[in-house]
Amino acid sequence: MYFRGIISSSKSYKTALVVAIALLLLLSSISYRQINNMRKSADLVSSSLMVDKEINNLFSKFSLIEAFGYRSLILNDSTFAETYQEYRSQTDTAFLNLSNLSKDIPEQTQYLDMVSQWRDSLDITINNLNKYRGQLEQDVEGKLMTEVEKIDFIYQKLYSLKLGMSQSKQALLKERMIAYKTNTLFTPFVSMLLVVFSLIVFWVAFRKINNSRKKLVSTQAFLENIVTNSNNLITYFRPVKDESGKIIDFVFEYASNKIEDISGIPAKQIIGTKLSESFPTTMTNGLFDMYVNCLNTGNINQLTRHYVFNNETVWLKSIASKLEEGVNVTTIEVTQEKQKSEDLRGLNESLFSKNAILNNAEVIAKIGSFTKYPEVGNSEMSDNLYRLIGCKPGEFEPSFENFKAYVHPNDLQKFEKGVAKNLESKEITETNYRIITKDDKLRHFKSTSLLITENGKQKIVGVVQDVTHIIKKDKKLELKNKALERSNAELESFNRVVSHDLQEPLRKIQMFISLLSDTERKNLSEKGEVFFNKIENSAGRMQLLIRNLLTYSRIDSTHEDFQEIDLNKKLEKVEDNLSERILENNIMIIKKELPIIKGIPFQMEQLFNNLLSNAIKYKSQTEAAKIIIDASRVHRNEIPVTFKKSSKNYYKIVVSDNGIGFSQDNATKIFEIFERLHQKTEYSGTGIGLAICKKIVDNHHGFIHATSVVGKGSSFYIYLPA
Amino acid sequence: MSLTNLNVLLADDDEDDRWLFEQALNDLKIKTKLLLFKNGKELMEHLQKANHQPHIVFLDLNMPIKNGMECLIEMRKDVNLKGIPVAIYSTSSSEEDIENTFVKGANVYINKPNNFEALKKVVDKVLQLNWQYHTSNLNRENFLFRI
Numbered sequence: 001m002y003f004r005g006i007i008s009s010s011k012s013y014k015t016a017l018v019v020a021i022a023l024l025l026l027l028s029s030i031s032y033r034q035i036n037n038m039r040k041s042a043d044l045v046s047s048s049l050m051v052d053k054e055i056n057n058l059f060s061k062f063s064l065i066e067a068f069g070y071r072s073l074i075l076n077d078s079t080f081a082e083t084y085q086e087y088r089s090q091t092d093t094a095f096l097n098l099s100n101l102s103k104d105i106p107e108q109t110q111y112l113d114m115v116s117q118w119r120d121s122l123d124i125t126i127n128n129l130n131k132y133r134g135q136l137e138q139d140v141e142g143k144l145m146t147e148v149e150k151i152d153f154i155y156q157k158l159y160s161l162k163l164g165m166s167q168s169k170q171a172l173l174k175e176r177m178i179a180y181k182t183n184t185l186f187t188p189f190v191s192m193l194l195v196v197f198s199l200i201v202f203w204v205a206f207r208k209i210n211n212s213r214k215k216l217v218s219t220q221a222f223l224e225n226i227v228t229n230s231n232n233l234i235t236y237f238r239p240v241k242d243e244s245g246k247i248i249d250f251v252f253e254y255a256s257n258k259i260e261d262i263s264g265i266p267a268k269q270i271i272g273t274k275l276s277e278s279f280p281t282t283m284t285n286g287l288f289d290m291y292v293n294c295l296n297t298g299n300i301n302q303l304t305r306h307y308v309f310n311n312e313t314v315w316l317k318s319i320a321s322k323l324e325e326g327v328n329v330t331t332i333e334v335t336q337e338k339q340k341s342e343d344l345r346g347l348n349e350s351l352f353s354k355n356a357i358l359n360n361a362e363v364i365a366k367i368g369s370f371t372k373y374p375e376v377g378n379s380e381m382s383d384n385l386y387r388l389i390g391c392k393p394g395e396f397e398p399s400f401e402n403f404k405a406y407v408h409p410n411d412l413q414k415f416e417k418g419v420a421k422n423l424e425s426k427e428i429t430e431t432n433y434r435i436i437t438k439d440d441k442l443r444h445f446k447s448t449s450l451l452i453t454e455n456g457k458q459k460i461v462g463v464v465q466d467v468t469h470i471i472k473k474d475k476k477l478e479l480k481n482k483a484l485e486r487s488n489a490e491l492e493s494f495n496r497v498v499s500h501d502l503q504e505p506l507r508k509i510q511m512f513i514s515l516l517s518d519t520e521r522k523n524l525s526e527k528g529e530v531f532f533n534k535i536e537n538s539a540g541r542m543q544l545l546i547r548n549l550l551t552y553s554r555i556d557s558t559h560e561d562f563q564e565i566d567l568n569k570k571l572e573k574v575e576d577n578l579s580e581r582i583l584e585n586n587i588m589i590i591k592k593e594l595p596i597i598k599g600i601p602f603q604m605e606q607l608f609n610n611l612l613s614n615a616i617k618y619k620s621q622t623e624a625a626k627i628i629i630d631a632s633r634v635h636r637n638e639i640p641v642t643f644k645k646s647s648k649n650y651y652k653i654v655v656s657d658n659g660i661g662f663s664q665d666n667a668t669k670i671f672e673i674f675e676r677l678h679q680k681t682e683y684s685g686t687g688i689g690l691a692i693c694k695k696i697v698d699n700h701h702g703f704i705h706a707t708s709v710v711g712k713g714s715s716f717y718i719y720l721p722a
Numbered sequence: 723m724s725l726t727n728l729n730v731l732l733a734d735d736d737e738d739d740r741w742l743f744e745q746a747l748n749d750l751k752i753k754t755k756l757l758l759f760k761n762g763k764e765l766m767e768h769l770q771k772a773n774h775q776p777h778i779v780f781l782d783l784n785m786p787i788k789n790g791m792e793c794l795i796e797m798r799k800d801v802n803l804k805g806i807p808v809a810i811y812s813t814s815s816s817e818e819d820i821e822n823t824f825v826k827g828a829n830v831y832i833n834k835p836n837n838f839e840a841l842k843k844v845v846d847k848v849l850q851l852n853w854q855y856h857t858s859n860l861n862r863e864n865f866l867f868r869i
Binding site for chain 2: 503513515
């Protein structure tokens with residue numbers, strides 16, 4: 001805006017200057033003329049006054065001459081002639097002066113001529129008078145008298161002339177005085193006008209100049225600001241020419257401060273130096289040639305090249321334009337842009353490779369993808385989606401209508417419903433349907449799609465998966481599940497059979513054995529007694545076996561309804577149940593405070609029951625039997641045995657006895673089902689008890705193991721998650 | 723209690739068990755009047771029309787036509803019968819059976835013993851139970867009756 005103001009004003013300034021000068025000249029000339037006029041009128045007035053003086057002078061001479069004439073007549077003075085001659089010459093001077101003064105005034109000249117004539121007459125008369133006076137004759141008297149009368153007459157004429165002259169002069173003077181007054185009135189006014197006008201012109205000019213100066217200053221500041229704050233480097237070069245006029249170098253005339261940011265050298269140091277000295281590379285990297293070209297052709301040229309400043313590569317783009325005799329260059333740092341474009345290229349490459357990976361992944365995973373723009377109506381289908389339906393990529397126009405042609409006719413409704421649902425809801429929609437591929441194969445597809453809004457445009461993005469193999473597997477799994485369910489049910493009914501139907505007759509056998517024993521035993525022979533005992537024992541063993549087996553089968557891992565169990569209470573209950581045998585065998589039980597754990601109550605009870613039963617059963621035959629139950633909390637790293645430790649901390653419960661013990665070699669064997677270390681006859685047992693214990697602890701995500709020394713006792717270690 | 727006979731009902735499909743139960747009851751000092759039923763249906767029919775409510779009902783679980791669990795549920799739904807103490811008398815020692823009968827309102831659970839002395843002992847103990855006390859303190863722990 002500033003520029004325009006300044007440029008447009010230069011023309012108007014010139015006009016204003018011309019007008020002002022013309023006006024000043026006009027006024028000056030008017031003033032000059034006025035002053036001149038005044039001077040002239042003043043001269044005229046003074047000359048009029050001089051005329052007056054000279055007239056008086058002249059006529060005073062005449063008066064003197066008259067007076068002397070009369071005197072000489074009376075006194076008969078002969079010197080009169082001489083005196084007259086003297087006065088006569090004086091009148092000549094006055095006359096000359098007067099005629100000089102009044103040569104411009106015709107009236108006066110006329111008067112003067114007449115005066116001159118009368119003076120000549122006076123001359124004659126006086127001469128005559130002087131001539132007659134010496135003669136002393138009679139007629140002289142008369143002649144004298146005539147002459148005196150003549151003189152009188154001349155004098156009268158002269159006086160009347162004097163009067164006329166005076167009057168004429170007075171009138172002229174008056175007129176001149178008026179002119180003079182007018183001039184004296186106008187001249188200062190005109191002069192004043194000139195001064196005032198000059199002042200106005202001066203003031204206007206000053207105002208204008210000052211305003212322009214201010215504008216110029218602010219414009220300069222504005223430009224300076226632009227140059228300083230601009231991210232661009234602005235330089236101005238003056239060419240250096242050799243003798244033949246060829247440009248051989250450039251000198252920095254100006255460089256903005258930005259040059260320090262780019263090159264690290266302050267602008268002050270650069271200004272005045274040669275381009276070839278400060279930046280030698282520019283002589284070869286095309287920049288110098290560009291400047292030369294720019295200067296020679298006047299075209300605007302640009303060049304992007306890189307430099308290395310402080311071990312960093314800097315990309316610069318320079319735009320050069322000719323300005324007067326030099327080159328004005330705007331340089332922009334484009335390192336970031338260059339970097340970005342490099343990055344973009346890299347990104348594009350990686351995107352390309354990722355796309356390739358995705359395409360491969362689609363093939364491998366039997367997945368296709370699509371995008372549908374419901375507002376526009378067009379769709380995109382991935383290459384593999386074509387392949388999935390047995391077509392070549394791009395074989396048909398990607399659209400839902402075209403894709404629908406491959407959907408199983410019975411599933412069309414389902415498919416369309418899925419599409420419609422997709423448009424309504426903002427959630428992921430899944431649709432399962434069948435496809436008849438181009439080569440007439442039946443495939444199961446699953447579409448997962450979502451309606452999204454991107455940049456205000458709606459689009460459905462989806463993944464189509466060939467789930468045929470999954471469906472087949474599912475079907476197999478389903479069959480297997482059913483088989484499993486059946487076998488589970490069978491197992492359940494087997495359990496039932498064992499627990500009830502098998503036990504029922506056995507119980508009855510035992511019942512009648514007991515009745516028989518109570519009532520008929522005494523009637524049996526010795527042999528019969530032995531047989532009877534064997535029957536009784538076998539029945540008892542069978543019952544125990546069945547019961548243990550039942551317990552074992554009942555402890556399945558499907559129990560997940562863990563409850564909080566105070567193990568102390570469970571132990572008490574077990575002790576209570578076993579109280580008879582404990583008392584009978586005189587067992588000492590030493591126990592520590594047990595933790596509260598999460599588990600299945602009856603299983604925990606069973607665990608303690610089995611362990612305590614074993615300890616009682618295999619008690620020492622020589623020493624007083626002792627059972628020690630210890631409990632502590634340990635970190636999993638402190639557990640020396642290896643098992644799958646899912647918890648950080650474990651409760652370690654140790655049940656140890658001073659019983660008969662077993663060989664450490666059998667330490668793992670004892671937990672296997674139906675494993676027995678002793679003869680049936682030696683110790684009653686089914687070989688299931690510890691297997692049950694292991695199963696229970698396993699169920700509780702814990703671990704059980706045992707250490708033992710034959711004859712010294714055994715320790716059972718149980719780890720349960722804390 | 724000794725003045726009047728204790729009215730005891732037993733529903734069990736097994737003839738031997740009925741006989742054994744009867745024998746055991748007869749051997750006890752306590753005077754009882756026992757009525758035996760072959761299945762749950764018979765028991766329920768009797769209960770519906772009986773003038774006098776029994777003191778206690780022993781219920782076998784596994785019975786034809788109407789099993790013990792069905793009888794228990796029916797009794798506990800019936801306003802007139804819901805107060806009668808019920809002792810489950812079964813061979814089954816399965817947790818499931820014990821739990822279910824407890825939930826449905828049985829008062830005591832007896833595993834059929836496998837010797838006659840034990841049978842006598844358990845029946846005697848059950849008959850001499852202070853029902854009011856036992857019922858008010860009934861919990862999962864003392865539900866299963868042990869000798």
